[in-house]
Amino acid sequence: MLAIEPAKKLSFTRCISDGDLVIVYERHDNMRAVKVSEGSVLQNRFGVFKHSDWIGKPFGTKVFSNKGGFIYLLAPTPELWTLVLSHRTQILYLSDISFVIMYLEIVPGCVVLESGTGSGSLTTSLARAVAPKGHVYTFDFHEQRAASAREDFEKTGLSSLITVGVRDIQGEGFPNEFASTVDSVFLDLPQPWLAIPSAGKMLKDDGVLCSFSPCIEQVQRVCETLRENFTDIRTFEILLRAYDVREAKLEGCQDDSSVSVVALPSKKRRQRSSEGSNAQETQGSSIAMARPCAEAKGHTGYLTFARLKCFS
Amino acid sequence: MADTNNQSDSGQNSRLTWEGCSVLLDINDGDRLVFARLSPAAKLKIGNNNCSLQPLIGCSFGSVFRVETGSEGPYLARFNSSSEGNVNNVQENNGFQSKEESRDNRELVDDNKAQSLTGEDIDAMRREGVTGDEIVEALIANSATFEKKTLFSQEKYRIKKQKKYAPKVLLRRPFARSICEAYFKKYPVRIGFLRVDTLSLLLSMANVSANSDVLVVDMVGGLLTGAVAERMGGVGHVCSTYVGSTPYPMEIVKIFNFGNDICKSILRSSLDDLSSSNNGTSEQIGQHDDSLIVKGGLNNDQISSVCAEEICDGSEIGKSNILLEDSNSQVLRNCKSVKAGQKAPEEFIKFWKENGFSSLVVAAPDLDAWTLVKDLLPLLSSSAPFAIYHQFLQPLANCMHNLQLGKMAIGLQISEPWLREYQVLPSRTHPCMQMSAFGGYILSGTKICNV
Structure with missing residues (x-):
């Protein structure tokens, strides 16, 4: 990839x-x-x-x-992969992924820890961001899920950038060998506050942590735990609104007749083929018009970021 | 394992500042944001004091400094954040989470009589060398109403006084994230109102990564070019293209702490030069082999004579909030440093014409999206993703429609990010009262082969 x-x-x-x-x-x-x-x-x-x-x-x-x-x-690409990968868990999507990578300040050469691996949607983008010299260590306590993720990274050609470990991060914390060597940590766990002390040990000074949680009660506890050793604690929610674009003819209002908007017969908007010929004949000017799609994702999760306090 | 972590090259990944390093100074939790270049002569004006930035050299990013008064006047001293006495402590004590707050504002009268210390008293204390924290404590002790305030308004009061009498300066790394946020907060026009989440989406949607050749149209002061180059880490190339004969300014690139590799990876070429006798792409497809790889070291001699010029000299950093001093000071960091944004050499242009760029990112608030994209898309290799930013919806809708009609791209989508920040406090969690209501629109898609 x-x-x-x-x-x-x-x-x-x-x-x-x-x-x-x-x-x-x-x-x-x-x-x-x-x-x-x-x-x-x-x-x-x-x-x-x-x-x-x-x-x-x-x-x-x-x-x-x-x-x-x-x-x-x-x-x-990681974006296309996110749309086609097999869902073994709930996954992170484009808007959250993009924001996480920007806010974790991940650049080529960084070492990043992630837990859990889940379906590997975020992991793929993390790998892209640390390439070519950095590395992503990702952990999941579910052995089979970890194995499937490993197979996926093999398939997408990312296995040299990603190491998948089987480990209960909430229970055991991250392996000590990473202490003070890590640039960023990402947590997507049911009780992330249990893993925060360990994450703090792994991070370099001023390193950034992100915790993703769907529920505000989780966020509440995460923030309480973070206050001990972290600073610059900020919680966000990010959503994407998509727009439909279609060609439409607006009838002019002549004399006293009322204004009306007439959409052209709505074909499948993305696969409009060459019916362009008769569009020319109709009166009035056709223009592309956009409006928000009627349905959208209302919530994915809250993203809480924090920076390890710097004492040295 | 630790070997993967070998970030010897000074510059971006360093966690310590150095002389000549670009930094973001966050004064009083975002009240003021100043970009500065560290040198012994550089000075920062805080309140009425002019403080040397010398003490900041060699410190870790994330350090906090306070103004202290010494025998030779005010200076910046390292401040240990563990003793920080602000709202965090209240939350750690945490007692009032369950305890019902009984105090309220019924007895507070705004008659300006609550404080018994006068301005003269405070000036006198300062002359005697009393620290800012002590002044804050004195103000609290002499406030007739402090005790009647709720815990939260007490904290608010303390923070307000601290900001004035004991300002703190937080040393931060200039990353795409912090640079974008600082500009968005203080000078959004200069970056075309490009919000940080929108910028992050552009980078993802265009698959910006090391070992690629990204075509960029950056009319947002160099923020986009810098952000793309940061993601690529000096491996591969960013080509910043422009319509007409004058390249667009890219001052913001200088704020990133790019080492020579990254600076070298940022090139410029006019759209005319890239498009002229543009016949390569379709014919050359499939002729990939290793001989096409361009060596990074081209034209080293030409570039290396250029000096860094954006040095912060002794002159004060004044009231305005975002500054990167442009002056010819003697404190040159490194005369061998490479300047970002050199003209792309012929070989590169030829290479791009033959192979196509691997992706395209556009942030050109003043240009019509379709007119631009029509000319840019042929420069991409097929299957290359692209992302076009605009503040207005209509130009993107029109562009998307034309791309559909021309069957030039698939997976077309216009999206608008929505970002909301939360205040999270015990029993007081809610969305922030103020938010940015608009971060712009993005048209994204994938170019297809038109054969």
């Missing part, structure tokens, strides 16, 4: 080859990760796609099925 070795720099210009991971894009809300394998086929509602047709084509290409249906083959 990442161009970890300089030799694979600009991986996008690389053509798809046997064994590559590609993101199969049907629609913006329908994607999946597929491992290319010479003899295999992909079957979906658009027909049968032969992997052998894909090999040698650049990423970003449209490929066709036996029935003439098509899909796009995209190069995997």
Whole structure:
């Protein structure tokens, strides 16, 4: 997924080859990760796609099925991966992930601790942020989940940047070998306050911790615990509002007739094909108009950040 | 394991300041934010005092300083935060969480008679060398109403007086996070109202990472270029492009503590130069091999003669809140340092034309998104993600619509982040009373192969 070795720099210009991971894009809300394998086929509602047709084509290409249906083959990125990974737990999404990485001040070369690993959605982005020289140590107490995460990181080519450990961080804390060597810590645990003293030991002075919790009661306890050794304690909530864009014709108000807004027959807005010809004939000017989507995620979790107090 | 942690290169990952280092000074918990460059001659004006920044050199980021009065006048002294007597202590005591607060404001009358110490008294105390903390205690002792206040208003009172008589200076690392927040708070216009969460989304959506070649249009003073370069850590290249013949200013890049590697990775090229006889992308696809890798050391001789110029000299850092002094002081940090934003050499431009950029990030509040994107998108390799920031929705809606019609990209999405901060205190948790209501819009998507 990442161009970890300089030799694979600009991986996008690389053509798809046997064994590559590609993101199969049907629609913006329908994607999946597929491992290319010479003899295999992909079957979906658009027909049968032969992997052998894909090999040698650049990423970003449209490929066709036996029935003439098509899909796009995209190069995997952490953002796309978050949309296609298999959910073994509740996962973090784009807005929280982006904010966490910025606020934890993670830059290439950083050492980051995470618990729990969960489905590895955040871990993938953490790895991108510390690459090429840093490292992410992630812990989950669930052995099978840790193993699945390890397999995923193998699949996405990130295993050199991520080490998955099986450990109950709430119960045992982080391993002592990391004491005072860590730049940032991320906690997504049911009782994060139990892990905070240990996290404090792991961090370098002025290092940043983040705890993600869905409930405000958890946040309350986290903040109380943090006050002992941390400073600059701040809690946020971040959401994304998406917009629908469609072409519409606004009828002018001539004389005394009333104003009305007439949306053009709403085709699938993302797959509008070449019906452009008759759009020209209609009267009035068509313009692109945007409005917020009617449904949105109302809550994911609270993000609490804090900085280890600096005594030295 | 500790080896992965080898951050020998001075600069960004260092946790100690050094002479010539750029720092963010947070005065009184964000009341004032000052960017400064540390040198023995640099001075910071706090209240009526001009304090040398010398004591800050070689300290760890995160340290707190207080103004103390010595025989040679006021100076900044390291302050041990464990003795910090503010609201935190109240929370640690925590007693009032369950204890019902019986006091209220019924007996408080605002007649300006509560304080019996006069301005002259305080000046006299100062002349005698009484510390700021002691003055605060004296003010409390001489306040007729202090005891009648609730615990919370007592703390508020104490903090207010502390800010005035015992100001504290927190030493912070200038990261994209702190730089963006400081500008957003004090000079949002200069960064096109780009909020920190929006900036973070741009970086994710454009898959900014080491070993990539990111095309940037930065009309937000260099904040975007700096943030992208910070994420790449000097491995790969940021190409900041511009329409016309004059590059856009990137002063803010100088505030980041970039070492030579990162400075070297930031290049500039006009859009005309990048677009001219643009035929490479589609033909060259598939010819990837190692010979295409450009060596980092190109043109070293040319670049290395340039000196760092943004040094904070002895002149005072005045009242205005964000400053990075531009003056020719003698305190040059390192005459061999590389200047960020050199003109991209021909080889690089050729390389980009042949391979395409791996992603695109745009923050150009004054340009029409579609006009710009129409010209920029062909410069990307296929499957490259992009993220376009704008303060207004309509230009992005129009751009998205045109991209759909032209079948140039997929996964198109306009999003607007919403960020709310909370006050979390025992029995007093609620969203903050003030919030930023708007962080801008982002159009994101992935370029597809138009064959």
